[in-house]
Structure formats: C-alpha cells, structure tokens
C-alpha cells in the first residue's frame with residue numbers, strides 16, 4: 526500500500542491521504558518493524574486455536590487474491606467476502622435533511638459496509654418525526670441543528686428540497702471550512718456556482734444526481750464538480766454513489782438538468798407506464814394484482830435484456846425481435862405510434878429539463 530502506484534480512484538485516494546502523508550510514512554517506515562508484525566502461515570499452524578482468514582474482495586489496501594492464493598497453498602482456511610470493500614474507515618458523513626433520499630443513502634452505506642460503523646454518519650432535519658425515524662430505524666445520531674452536523678463531519682450531503690437549500694447554506698456558512706469539508710449536493714436544479722457563492726471562498730462542492738432507486742441499491746448517479754473540488758473529492762463521491770447502485774461518472778454541469786429530467790425523475794415516468802399497462806391488462810380481463818405483477822416483471826426483464834451483460838439488445842432490435850409479422854405486438858405498437866407516445870415521452874424529458882433550468886434561476 527505504501528509503495529504501490531495507484532491504479533484506481535480509491536487507490537489514488539489512499540495514496541494521497543495515507544501513503545503520501547508525512548506522519549503515516551514516518552510512523553510506518555521508521556517505527557514499525559515489519560518482521561515483528563508478520564504472522565507467517567507456519568506460526569498460524571502452530572497456534573492452538575483454529576484459524577480462518579476473511580478477506581474483502583474489493584479491498585484497496587490488502588492485495589486480496591495474492592494473499593489468499595498464498596494462504597491456500599499453505600493450507601490455511603480462507604474466505605473471500607464477495608463485493609466487500611475496504612471501508613471508508615475514517616470519513617464522517619453528515620446528512621443535511623433526513624428525508625427519503627438521505628435515509629436510502631445512509632441505509633446503503635451501512636448495509637454495504639462503505640462505512641465501518643453507524644457512528645460515522647450523522648443527520649439533521651427540521652422535522653422531529655423524520656429524526657425519530659432515522660434514529661430508530663437506522664441507529665444514526667440525529668439533531669435539529671445543521672451546524673452541529675457540519676462540526677461533526679468531513680463530508681456533507683445536502684439533501685433538502687431545492688427551495689430550502691439557500692437557508693441551509695446560510696446557516697452552515699460559518700462552521701463549514703473550505704480546506705476541511707466537502708459539500709455534496711443532490712438538490713435538483715441548484716448549480717455549484719450558486720452553492721459556492723453562498724459558502725466561504727474556495728469551498729469544495731460537488732453536485733450529484735442520483736434517483737430514488739437508491740432505496741434498492743439500483744440508483745444511477747452522475748455528478749459535476751465545482752471549481753474547487755479535488756480529484757480525491759471526486760473519488761470519494763464515486764465510492765459513495767457506487768454503493769447505492771452505479772456512478773456513471775462526471776458530466777458537464779450544463780447537462781445535469783437533462784440528467785435530472787431523465788434518470789432523476791425517470792422512476793416516476795416508468796411507474797406511470799407500468800400502471801397504464803396494468804390498466805390495459807385489467808381492461809382485457811386480468812385481475813389487478815396479476816396485471817401489475819406482469820407489467821412490473823416485464824419492465825424488469827426488458828431492462829435486463831437491454832443492459833445485457835454479454836450481449837445487450839438495442840431497444841429497436843428488441844422491439845423487432847418481439848413483433849412477429851402480422852402478430853399481436855405490431856398491432857399494439859401501431860396504437861402507441863398513433864397516440865404519439867414517442868413525442869410525448871421526449872416532451873416529458875424536455876419539460877422536466879426546462880423546469881430544472883427554472884429552479885436554477
């Protein structure tokens with residue numbers, strides 16, 4: 526870890542925060558006698574108790590597969606915990622606003638072991654009811670005072686509605702230290718420059734657009750960095766938002782309103798489609814519950830085919846594969862075209878993009 530050249534964002538973060546940190550280097554290279562700290566397989570075998578070594582598959586510090594192979598050759602029992610990462614062990618995360626999105630984020634960070642303990646997360650909310658839900662269901666410390674969260678955290682996630690952003694930022698301006706804190710906003714339509722202007726000069730800001738599917742770890746997020754955010758800041762944001770689904774990378778901030786309109790609002794559009802298709806099933810005689818189940822599972826299966834790990838379908842390819850000549854599907858598709866569904870969906874995203882732009886001004 527001290528000598529390795531970083532080859533991933535997390536390794537880069539470790540490299541700059543630990544491997545290049547003066548005190549870490551001084552301590553690890555001067556005061557630690559490695560030969561006194563190594564537990565050799567031979568010593569393990571001689572120990573009286575049974576030894577079983579557990580690894581995290583995606584550990585950025587420990588070269589898991591290398592050590593696992595070595596221990597297996599030495600007949601030591603091991604288990605590699607798939608999908609486990611080395612935790613963001615020291616980062617303290619503060620949630621400003623403890624509503625739907627914050628709760629989903631916190632739950633994922635804890636359940637997916639991105640943080641090592643619940644104590645690494647704190648949340649504030651004006652609503653006592655929300656605070657009680659978060660405290661009782663997630664075991665997180667809560668407060669009504671946003672400033673307290675800032676004082677206790679390294680990274681802040683601003684998760685209040687856009688209309689409340691300005692007042693929250695004014696409250697936390699004083700305790701928020703530009704060289705220390707990173708502010709990550711998920712508020713729709715609030716630009717990083719607007720946020721930066723409300724904070725102290727040089728404040729580090731990143732704007733992210735996730736979606737509500739973070740409740741089931743299936744969000745897809747995109748982000749834009751403010752003027753002063755660093756490479757390490759982007760790396761941490763990547764780690765956090767990958768833990769609630771996927772993080773699709775950075776985008777020009779001018780396009781973030783379109784992202785908000787497509788994937789941020791998208792779960793609402795797909796819900797309407799599913800409901801309408803189920804209504805059609807009911808009209809044709811299916812029970813409500815059967816119709817809903819079929820509509821939902823058809824959406825899920827279609828998404829899996831379009832994403833296809835090995836051979837993804839293009840949407841038009843999949844449509845053509847389903848619509849046989851003179852069959853049922855092509856009659857249904859004709860009706861969709863007559864109703865102008867394509868134009869309606871395009872206009873849907875355009876209208877939501879325009880609304881996000883209105884929120885900006």
Ligand SMILES: NC(=O)C1=CN([C@@H]2O[C@H](COP(=O)(O)OP(=O)(O)OC[C@H]3O[C@@H](n4cnc5c(N)ncnc54)[C@H](OP(=O)(O)O)[C@@H]3O)[C@@H](O)[C@H]2O)C=CC1
Nearest residue numbers: 622624625626650651652684685686687689712713736737
């Ligand atoms: N919901 C979604 O699908 C998505 C939302 N977003 C964005 O995420 C943000 C949060 O959304 P969501 O979680 O749905 O919203 P919620 O309304 O569920 O949560 C926001 C919480 O913040 C509280 N709050 C309001 N003012 C303050 C304040 N001054 N200090 C502390 N807490 C305050 C609210 O209390 P009260 O209700 O009493 O005002 C509420 O409990 C929004 O900006 C939205 O644009 C982004 C992607 C998807």
Ligand SMILES: O=C(O)[C@@H]1CCC=N1
Nearest residue numbers: 713785786789790791
């Ligand atoms: O409707 C909204 O304002 C938010 C932004 C994306 C999803 N919900």
